[in-house]
Amino acid sequence: MAGTGKAEKPLVLLKRSNPPSFLGKQGSKWIFSDVPSDILIDVDGGCLALHKFPLVSRSGRIRKLVADTRDQDASKLDFPDLPGGAHTFELAAKFCYGINFEITPSNVAHLRCAAQYLEMTEDYSEENLMARTEAYLNEVVAQSLEKSIEVLHSCGSLLPLAEELKIVSKCVDAIASKACREQMASSLSRLDYSSSGRLQSKNCQQNCSSGDWWIEDLSVLGIEMYQKVILAMKSRGVRHESIGTSLMHYAEQALKGLAKKWDASARSKLPNSAAAMEQHEQRIVVETIVSLLPSEKNAMPIAFLFGLLRTAVMLDTTVACRLDLERRIGLQLEWASLDELLIPSFSHSGDTLFDVDAVHRILRNFLQQEENQDAVDSNLGGYESDGLPDSPSQAAILKVAKLMDSYLAEIAPDGNLKLLKFIAIAELMPEYARPLDDGLYRAIDIYLKAHPGLTDMERKKLCKLIDCQKLSQEACAHAAQNDRLPVQLVVQVLYFEQLRLRNALAGTYTDPGETTMPYASQRISSGAPSAAMSPRDNYASLRRENRELKLEIARMRMRLNDLEKEQVSMKRGMEKSRSSSKFLSSLSKKFGKLSFFHISSKSSDKKSQSSDAKNPRRRRHSIS
Numbered sequence: 001m002a003g004t005g006k007a008e009k010p011l012v013l014l015k016r017s018n019p020p021s022f023l024g025k026q027g028s029k030w031i032f033s034d035v036p037s038d039i040l041i042d043v044d045g046g047c048l049a050l051h052k053f054p055l056v057s058r059s060g061r062i063r064k065l066v067a068d069t070r071d072q073d074a075s076k077l078d079f080p081d082l083p084g085g086a087h088t089f090e091l092a093a094k095f096c097y098g099i100n101f102e103i104t105p106s107n108v109a110h111l112r113c114a115a116q117y118l119e120m121t122e123d124y125s126e127e128n129l130m131a132r133t134e135a136y137l138n139e140v141v142a143q144s145l146e147k148s149i150e151v152l153h154s155c156g157s158l159l160p161l162a163e164e165l166k167i168v169s170k171c172v173d174a175i176a177s178k179a180c181r182e183q184m185a186s187s188l189s190r191l192d193y194s195s196s197g198r199l200q201s202k203n204c205q206q207n208c209s210s211g212d213w214w215i216e217d218l219s220v221l222g223i224e225m226y227q228k229v230i231l232a233m234k235s236r237g238v239r240h241e242s243i244g245t246s247l248m249h250y251a252e253q254a255l256k257g258l259a260k261k262w263d264a265s266a267r268s269k270l271p272n273s274a275a276a277m278e279q280h281e282q283r284i285v286v287e288t289i290v291s292l293l294p295s296e297k298n299a300m301p302i303a304f305l306f307g308l309l310r311t312a313v314m315l316d317t318t319v320a321c322r323l324d325l326e327r328r329i330g331l332q333l334e335w336a337s338l339d340e341l342l343i344p345s346f347s348h349s350g351d352t353l354f355d356v357d358a359v360h361r362i363l364r365n366f367l368q369q370e371e372n373q374d375a376v377d378s379n380l381g382g383y384e385s386d387g388l389p390d391s392p393s394q395a396a397i398l399k400v401a402k403l404m405d406s407y408l409a410e411i412a413p414d415g416n417l418k419l420l421k422f423i424a425i426a427e428l429m430p431e432y433a434r435p436l437d438d439g440l441y442r443a444i445d446i447y448l449k450a451h452p453g454l455t456d457m458e459r460k461k462l463c464k465l466i467d468c469q470k471l472s473q474e475a476c477a478h479a480a481q482n483d484r485l486p487v488q489l490v491v492q493v494l495y496f497e498q499l500r501l502r503n504a505l506a507g508t509y510t511d512p513g514e515t516t517m518p519y520a521s522q523r524i525s526s527g528a529p530s531a532a533m534s535p536r537d538n539y540a541s542l543r544r545e546n547r548e549l550k551l552e553i554a555r556m557r558m559r560l561n562d563l564e565k566e567q568v569s570m571k572r573g574m575e576k577s578r579s580s581s582k583f584l585s586s587l588s589k590k591f592g593k594l595s596f597f598h599i600s601s602k603s604s605d606k607k608s609q610s611s612d613a614k615n616p617r618r619r620r621h622s623i624s
Contacts, residue, residue: 039066040076041093046086050093058096058128060119082117083158084110092118095129103136105150112137113161142170145178149217152229156222168228176232179214183239215246219253223285226250230292240294247289248304254285255311283315290321297331305329306340313355314346326358330365333403334396341407353414356421359407363428366392366400394551401429405439412447419458422447426465432548435555437470441479448484460486468492473500 037049052075056063062077069075082089088110094101103111112133115121120129141147152171155162162168218226233243290308293300309325329336341362343355369392392400408426411417426440434440444462448454454462463486471479471493479485479493 038075041089042076042078042080043082043089044080044085048086048089048093054096054098055093058118058120058125059092060121060124062118063124079117083113083161088114092120092129095120103133105141105147106154108133108136108141109151109154109158109162109167112165112167113158116161116165137167137170142174145175145182145214146217148174148178149214149221152225153220153222156225159224168225172225172228172232175214175218175229176236176238179233179242180236180238182214183212183242212242212245215242215249218246219250223254223281223288227288227292240296240299243292244294244300247292248300251285251289251304251308255282258282258311258314279315282311283317286312286315287317287321290317290324293324293328300328302329302332302335303340306336306343309358310343313343313358322358323361326362327365330362331369333362333366334392334399336403338403338406338410341403342410352411352416352418352421354411356411356417356425360421360425360428363400363404363425367428367430370397394547394554397430397433398435401433402439404429405434405443408443409439409446412443413450415450417447419451419454419462423462423465431467432551434467434470435551436472436475437467438472438475441466441471441475445482445484456486459484460488463489468496471496473497476500 035051037051039050039052039055041048041050041055052062052066056066065077066075079089084107088107091101091107091111092114111129115128115130115133118129122128122131137151141151148171152168152175155168155171158167218229221229230243230246286308290312305325305328309322309329312322312325341359343358345351345353345355404425408422412422426443444466447462448459466489468476468479468489476493476497480490480497482490
């Protein structure tokens with residue numbers, strides 16, 4: 001704590017013989033009981049009856065105004081724009097009268113701005129209010145993260161003067177440096193030396209947030225001050241995980257109950273100005289948080305990003321804000337769920353129920369990573385660069401393709417969904433991303449059922465997306481009896497089903513994953529480098545063919561595993577049948593031994609003769 005009197009004086013009120021007293025008539029008034037006041041100070045509608053001498057001895061502004069006043073008997077000064085209002089001026093007046101009071105983090109910023117406004121500098125008195133507040137900011141506030149946050153919070157109503165006096169910058173730098181030190185200390189506390197002298201981390205998962213206790217404290221700041229703090233933390237090297245956690249906590253506190261308020265305002269035809277102002281403030285919060293998101297991939301949970309995107313669509317933020325969120329979601333789309341993709345459109349113009357265009361852009365951002373990877377690899381002169389983080393793995397592409405098929409099946413019943421939008425999402429995935437077209441066939445069938453008014457040309461255009469060779473037996477059986485499909489597609493399904501049965505009878509059973517292998521080889525053979533293609537295009541095509549071969553090998557392995565499982569089950573069945581046949585044969589042998597006398601003598605003689613003929617016995621010639 002610090003006081004406004006001498007450094008050696010305690011922070012208690014000084015006992016005077018005639019201290020000023022507060023009266024409640026039309027605001028606060030200070031008077032001496034024995035000395036009449038000679039000046040009135042009007043601050044924010046409240047009048048203070050004071051004395052000129054204590055004020056002019058400390059305040060240069062009051063001294064100049066009093067000197068310019070001609071009527072010395074009844075002087076009145078107005079300070080309508082004094083920082084902090086009447087309460088802050090009362091504290092400044094106490095300082096002028098020599099009455100000690102406590103400077104706290106909640107009033108030091110107001111007192112510093114008031115001292116600047118009243119010109120309470122060292123030119124008029126030693127250890128004036130300006131010097132005392134500066135000392136408190138440097139020696140007390142800057143040494144504590146909590147007090148710096150409290151002072152910064154109080155500066156929200158003092159802008160832009162608080163920025164001009166560098167109160168905001170001092171607090172922001174103090175918060176960022178203290179947070180960085182806290183993280184370094186917590187990281188060092190998690191390290192321990194082993195018996196061999198090597199550093200080992202201990203209880204990293206339990207204590208990973210021990211240095212991030214300041215995250216909840218930052219939520220009291222306004223969005224403008226919070227932005228300054230986060231930017232300073234990034235420049236100081238604070239972990240992006242901590243910054244991401246802070247952004248999530250701040251968004252949760254600032255946007256709490258937004259959905260309920262939006263529903264209430266949507267029901268009312270004319271929302272009031274207060275609700276409109278609140279939506280404007282929340283829109284600024286969302287746009288600022290999006291601009292502060294860490295640039296590292298997978299730094300933020302995808303569920304939080306989807307929540308921000310829904311809020312951005314709801315509040316009608318800028319296009320750049322929504323596109324940035326869609327780009328970030330596209331970088332980690334493989335971790336998304338179906339419920340997260342179902343983004344409401346929040347429009348009443350009779351459009352689709354879900355925001356299909358946003359999902360289409362998200363999917364394009366996901367696939368753009370692969371195109372960028374191809375461009376980087378071609379620039380590297382033919383060297384593979386699979387280790388780059390921008391390239392999605394093959395498993396991620398297969399997972400996203402399955403997710404998109406489920407998404408198409410979910411939005412297909414929407415009667416307002418245009419055919420071109422449905423096809424745009426369905427055909428965006430590459431061919432190798434779908435080992436089976438069962439999910440796509442299901443989505444198309446649902447769309448045909450929900451849109452019976454499609455023309456034959458539209459149905460043919462939609463069903464061209466289905467590869468009949470990549471349908472399972474169940475899907476083929478369903479498609480063969482589906483009246484909603486074009487006749488040409490049904491004929492193709494029946495043809496490939498007959499071909500599958502023929503191969504099965506011939507002992508060369510093939511499934512949809514295997515039937516694509518010859519076509520893949522055709523593509524590979526036809527995709528040989530030609531003189532008409534540039535080296536970059538040749539390398540990109542070879543790389544795609546290599547990826548397709550890997551996928552085909554993966555499918556063959558899966559099929560091999562299935563065949564091995566079938567073989568094991570067949571062996572078990574054969575073993576069971578063999579055990580039963582062995583039991584019956586043993587019984588027949590036993591019964592045969594019991595009824596040996598039914599064998600005819602002729603057969604026995606023939607057997608004995610044949611045995612003698614094959615193995616003639618050597619007789620002994622003896623003389624009896």
